[in-house]
Amino acid sequence: VKLFYAGGSCALASHIALHEAGAEFEAVKVDLKAGEQKAPEYLAVNPKGRVPALVTRRGTLTENPAILHWIAVAFPNARLAPLGDPWAMAQVLSFNVFLGSSVHPAFAHLFRPGRYAHGEAAAEAMKAKVPEQLGEYFGVVEQQLERGPWVHGEAYTTSDCYLYVFARWLQKPELGPERFPRVRAHLERMQERPAVSRALEAEGLTAL
Numbered sequence: 006v007k008l009f010y011a012g013g014s015c016a017l018a019s020h021i022a023l024h025e026a027g028a029e030f031e032a033v034k035v036d037l038k039a040g041e042q043k044a045p046e047y048l049a050v051n052p053k054g055r056v057p058a059l060v061t062r063r064g065t066l067t068e069n070p071a072i073l074h075w076i077a078v079a080f081p082n083a084r085l086a087p088l089g090d091p092w093a094m095a096q097v098l099s100f101n102v103f104l105g106s107s108v109h110p111a112f113a114h115l116f117r118p119g120r121y122a123h124g125e126a127a128a129e130a131m132k133a134k135v136p137e138q139l140g141e142y143f144g145v146v147e148q149q150l151e152r153g154p155w156v157h158g159e160a161y162t163t164s165d166c167y168l169y170v171f172a173r174w175l176q177k178p179e180l181g182p183e184r185f186p187r188v189r190a191h192l193e194r195m196q197e198r199p200a201v202s203r204a205l206e207a208e209g210l211t212a213l
């Protein structure tokens with residue numbers, strides 16, 4: 006298995022999950038700032054020009070929720086999802102798709118406004134709205150964490166790996182992270198896990 010990632014990007018979720026699973030894998034860095042994701046060599050791996058991409062014996066998998074699902078199912082001993090309980094599995098998927106389809110694009114309006122509109126004025130207008138939109142989304146997450154200690158209660162799942170990425174991104178004063186104390190506590194809980202430390206070290210990141 007080979008994981009294509011960029012330091013601190015959303016691929017960190019899959020990176021953590023692979024460590025949690027005890028998988029043997031190679032991590033290959035893609036330099037997004039240098040534009041390597043748009044180079045023909047990488048587009049041959051993932052025509053979407055994004056990370057993560059996970060190369061397996063069966064082929065290449067993209068999209069965090071799908072990669073996380075595959076890791077959980079392919080490494081059942083790691084118990085990264087409630088395998089065998091269709092309802093609980095769907096809840097894990099539901100949370101992960103929410104992160105991938107709502108939370109992640111909200112941050113993208115801040116980090117990559119050029120993806121959504123042309124011009125500086127449009128970019129500034131979009132950026133200004135981000136804290137409010139994140140407030141709505143992380144409000145839902147904060148409520149979900151009420152049951153704790155993990156996203157789905159007592160059992161640690163891939164949702165925890167994935168939430169960690171966006172909890173890190175949220176830790177900028179201008180985004181108002183203090184509005185979400187349970188998200189902060191979750192981030193700190195995650196940073197006590199050896200798999201998280203290993204993934205952070207491999208990506209050259211520090212705990213926040």
Ligand SMILES: N[C@@H](CCC(=O)N[C@@H](CS)C(=O)NCC(=O)O)C(=O)O
Nearest residue numbers: 014015042054055056057068069105
């Ligand atoms: N829906 C994809 C999103 C992947 C994505 O947008 N990755 C970002 C890093 S967080 C990326 O590769 N950006 C490079 C670019 O936009 O050129 C997923 O969840 O895997």
